[in-house]
Amino acid sequence: MLQDAIARTRSLFDAALPPITDWALAAAILIVAAIVALLLHAALLWLARRAMGERETFLRTVMAATRGPTRVGLLLVALAIALPATPLAGATASLLARLLGLGTIFLLGWVALTALHIGADLYLRRYWLDLPDNLLARKHITQVRILERVVAVMIVFVTIGFALLTFDAVRQFGVTLFASAGVAGIIAGLAARPVLSNFFAGVQIAVSQPIRIDDAVIVENESGTIEEITFSYVVVKLWDLRRMVVPLSYFIEKPFQNWTRTGGELIGSIFFYVDPTAPVEAIREKLMAIVTQSKLWNGKVANLQVSDCKETSVELRALVSADTAAAVWDLRCEVREKLIDFLQRDYPTALPRRRYEATANAVAKADEPRQLRISPEP
Numbered sequence: 001m002l003q004d005a006i007a008r009t010r011s012l013f014d015a016a017l018p019p020i021t022d023w024a025l026a027a028a029i030l031i032v033a034a035i036v037a038l039l040l041h042a043a044l045l046w047l048a049r050r051a052m053g054e055r056e057t058f059l060r061t062v063m064a065a066t067r068g069p070t071r072v073g074l075l076l077v078a079l080a081i082a083l084p085a086t087p088l089a090g091a092t093a094s095l096l097a098r099l100l101g102l103g104t105i106f107l108l109g110w111v112a113l114t115a116l117h118i119g120a121d122l123y124l125r126r127y128w129l130d131l132p133d134n135l136l137a138r139k140h141i142t143q144v145r146i147l148e149r150v151v152a153v154m155i156v157f158v159t160i161g162f163a164l165l166t167f168d169a170v171r172q173f174g175v176t177l178f179a180s181a182g183v184a185g186i187i188a189g190l191a192a193r194p195v196l197s198n199f200f201a202g203v204q205i206a207v208s209q210p211i212r213i214d215d216a217v218i219v220e221n222e223s224g225t226i227e228e229i230t231f232s233y234v235v236v237k238l239w240d241l242r243r244m245v246v247p248l249s250y251f252i253e254k255p256f257q258n259w260t261r262t263g264g265e266l267i268g269s270i271f272f273y274v275d276p277t278a279p280v281e282a283i284r285e286k287l288m289a290i291v292t293q294s295k296l297w298n299g300k301v302a303n304l305q306v307s308d309c310k311e312t313s314v315e316l317r318a319l320v321s322a323d324t325a326a327a328v329w330d331l332r333c334e335v336r337e338k339l340i341d342f343l344q345r346d347y348p349t350a351l352p353r354r355r356y357e358a359t360a361n362a363v364a365k366a367d368e369p370r371q372l373r374i375s376p377e378p
Contacts, residue, residue: 026086033082037074062118069111076103102163109159113152120148129214135263138212146206149231198232201248211251216325218257259325267301268328270336272316278350287318290338296331298323313352
């Protein structure tokens with residue numbers, strides 16, 4: 001009886017698994033096919049580098065970006081060709097074929113993502129942010145980068161969906177979900193509301209562009225520039241190098257200030273408080289001399305006006321313009337410092353002062369000798 005049980009167990013294992021020699025032969029065939037594919041890939045890369053030379057920097061970048069997908073693609077092709085030549089059959093061969101199919105699906109998703117990134121980089125090659133007038137560049141870079149991230153997320157979801165549909169259990173689960181789509185859709189919509197709101201906010205920002213890359217903004221009373229726009233949040237680089245992370249939906253639902261919405265050029269204001277006797281015309285001429293000698297001024301706006309008059313001082317407002325927000329800030333500081341220095345040297349009496357009027361009675365009282373008054377004791 002024991003021998004019969006051992007024989008039946010051995011026959012079951014032999015039916016389920018191929019012999020050890022078949023495993024070894026199949027592994028050797030697949031390993032040789034993989035090595036041939038990797039060597040072929042390396043040879044093709046070497047030939048491509050020799051053909052391009054050293055000057056084709058963009059093509060070299062493209063080749064570096066596509067190195068991974070092409071290597072995996074050649075590897076999958078070699079394994080698919082070698083698999084029928086192996087002595088494997090039945091469930092083992094079916095499992096390997098399914099794994100190759102899953103690898104092909106993920107490879108197609110990888111190729112789609114790589115093509116998306118290369119296409120975006122190729123389109124943005126003609127736009128540069130380091131120019132003085134970079135409004136057009138900021139517009140296109142913001143649009144392309146946001147849409148690129150949205151499409152990339154969609155590609156990832158579609159790839160995972162196709163991969164899961166290769167399993168029968170998951171396919172039946174999907175049919176069940178479609179049968180109860182009403183309740184499932186409501187639950188999923190409530191659970192994914194933050195994700196969906198940021199997703200649609202990203203699409204709105206890409207189309208309407210209330211903010212762009214490198215825009216100067218004021219968010220939550222903090223001034224900074226838009227450094228990065230991702231799929232779900234925006235990174236604002238503050239003036240002191242801190243980073244503020246803000247959800248995408250914030251820029252659709254709440255008000256904020258965008259200083260460079262229609263262009264990088266800005267006008268800055270400098271306020272002074274001087275004595276009512278200050279020579280306004282001399283200060284105005286000095287302002288023009290300062291901005292004319294400054295490299296930050298763009299030559300468009302520079303004027304000085306009396307913006308207010310109070311009982312003890314006069315408020316002066318100087319307006320200056322520059323091409324960028326950073327240049328406006330530096331120009332304001334430069335004008336403020338040099339005008340104060342000018343008043344201290346040439347017109348020291350023009351700085352704000354407090355006046356006290358001494359009347360005759362007050363002078364007489366001040367000159368009277370003070371007498372010590374001693375009150376009688378009770």
